[in-house]
Amino acid sequence: MCLAIPGKIVSIVEDGHLGLRRGRVDFSGIRKDVCLDYTPEARVGDYVLVHVGFALAVVDEAEAYRVFEALRELDQLDELKESVTQ
């Protein structure tokens, strides 16, 4: 559960109600809101490594692709499917 999953920032909302800076991040088709406060340098189009809704590092596209494929091959993408159960 300490893995971070790479995704691409498709939009950024400054001063959102949760966190000062939030991004919509695309994980190969699944989109989630992600807090960008720990990666102030991240811009739209950048790839970030995301852990439980927080971007922790900016990586290049090749690394993002490589990590995502590895996680898919290792069946380690389940946390993306988890959302609040009502």
Add this chain to the structure above:
Amino acid sequence: MKFLDEYRDFSAVQKMAQAIRRITTRHWTLMEVCGGQTHTIVKTGLQELLPETVTLVHGPGCPVCVTPLVTIDRAVAIALRPEVILCSFGDMLRVPGSTLSLFDAKALGADVRIVYSPLDALNLARANPNREVVFLAVGFETTAPANAMAVWEANRQKVFNFSMLVSHVLVPPAMETILSSPDCRVQAFLAAGHVCMVMGFEEYLPISQKYRVPVVVTGFEPLDLLEGIQMAIAQLESGRAEVENQYVRAVRRPGNRAAQERVSDVFEVTRRSWRGIGEIPASGLRLREAYSRFDAELRFPGRLLQEAEESRECIAGLVLQGIRKPYECPAFGTRCTPDIPLGAPMVSSEGACAAYFHFGRRENNGNPIVSIAGARN
């Protein structure tokens, strides 16, 4: 991917394995302290590519596995209160407490929910102002920045029906405990790449020097792990004990400063009990005084729960310290399975026992079997 030969970089994997065989002249035992790395190693059968003289043992790298029984019992007690919505990450809900898991509590009518992020729990608190929303916060340094931000935001937005039951743990003190044990077999560590992405790796320098042990910051892919193993063995063979970084693609020496600052704004270091290992000084995080109004332990002060007794048969503590392998437990795969776990390492997919149950390959009367689970099918 079932086996390593399906891995897209299999030729690079074979070359790295050859390099390891070339430099290895003695017996060496290496430990990783990351559930994701354990999962990769066992699932892909990585050990089989290594020389027989190299042994990989799996440390306490799964936060779900080391969360003490008494914390789960307390979470269950809080969850059973009618005003409470208790949230946590999915794996946490299945871990057996001394009598109930959180899933059992849910079946009894408790409002227990799985969340992807601690901010989802904070959102639930905002949406349900008449309920108490409690987040069971477990994890290593990778998860601490997220949980710290949830508390910081709750305070900033004055969401006072939100609280956190904190059972955070830190990797370096656990490494020191393992190295200090008279039974210690570990001669080198692979440090967890994503923990170091947050924390950097300077805190491993004194451990490496004091215990004369190589520490290699390593990613979680098969090729990363083999390269980390190669770097650690190269150090061991040449008598060096240094901190090196295999995972340069994501880890910088100082780590993520913004994340570290928010963690130390909200949390402070404290002693912490680790399930199966016992209390380790300065090995956990708790909320600072300034954030104590968000501390679920203070908000729901149940009677002090006794440290409940673990199953007598379960050897999880020895497994977590790398002293025994999961299949050396008499209950492994028979009286203890992921459906009816005796100990926490059989619960989470990152726990060593569950990984061996699902994917471990070993000889059985001369016949190789894919896994305990596979052999049953």
